[in-house]
Amino acid sequence: MIFASDLDQTLIYSVRSKGDMALEDMVPVELYEGRHISYMTKPALDKLRQLAGMLRFVPVTTRIPEQFNRIFGIKEQLQPEYVIVSNGGTILVNGRIDQEWHHFVREAVKSHCAESSEVAGLFDRIAASHWVKSSDLCDGLFYSIAVDRDNLPLDSLEELKQQLASLGWSYSLQGRKIYLVPEKVSKGAAIQYVKEKLASTYVYAAGDSLLDESLLLAADYAVAPVHGELGRSYSSHPHIRFTSARGALASEELLDSIMEHAGR
Incomplete structure (x- = not known):
């Protein structure tokens, strides 16, 4: 089974987006130009580590590879084998670009967009x-x-x-x-490719924005923080569950939801 998750404002938060959480109750996870700029709550980081031991954790982000590599709390501490970056346009396997996917996406964009x-x-x-x-x-x-x-x-x-x-x-x-x-660059298409590569039968997913919608629709079990673009676009959704918590606390709630379901 796979847990595919967006990062910014889903699992990790800036000072601006963290909500009511006190910064001293959070753990820095991203370093940029000598300063920490993204954080997770301590319980969320613990839950993510636990979940990564139960499922194949696949970070999914609109960030390009260089921007993802700054997130040491994910890249170095969890060391995911597969990482989907560039909104699905590039897939990293143990830090290296998957050339098959790289060429497929760019040919599709050239032909159809x-x-x-x-x-x-x-x-x-x-x-x-x-x-x-x-x-x-x-x-x-x-x-x-x-x-x-x-x-x-x-x-x-x-x-x-x-x-x-x-x-x-x-x-x-x-x-x-x-x-x-x-439109040929999508997180949903990328996770389908990774699912096939890992021969996985079930995908859990989380994400907050409309760019995450294809990822969530491709998943078997999908959760979105209510504070995000998806939460503002839908009062309810037949496939996506929304958290009640906002800001960084939403990450704890969505991780709890997935752990509870996966543990059944």
Whole structure:
């Protein structure tokens, strides 16, 4: 059995996103430029270690490999064999890129989705310095755009969303970032590939955003923190269970839920 989980705002939290938890009650798990920037609650880290001993733990993240590698609390302490990064566009096996998946995804994007330059051109038509802080093409596959949420041109972004759909791309707003992603790059497709590689018959999954929805739908048992984009999009869902806790405490609740079900 597999436990496939998103990381940011699902298992790990920044000071901004942690909610009511006191920082001294949390454990640092990510180091960046000499400072800790992500944390887990102590019970959540203990539960994750326990769960990783019961199931094959597969971290799943929109982060590119270099960004995942900063999360020492996951990478070094738990040493997962498979890690899905770049929103499913890249799979690492013992730290090395799975070349079969790497080539498959990029050929699928090339064949079925508009080129990234065309998407960038559409976005540039509405972009302005008072709300766009930076824009990066990640892993050669998708755009991560840092924004000022208070100044977003919502009507223009809704129109962009419709244009992207016709080009085989999707739009997601998470926190202070907009993601523009080819539809052939998905966490759900990546976990199906890993499931086959591991000859697994059952997948537990957790994630908070719309970019995690394909992962959760591909799972047999799915949990989402209520504070995330999915929780804001659905009052209820036939396949996804939502936590009652918000912030970092949601990670403890979702891990408890999965451990209880897996232990039956």
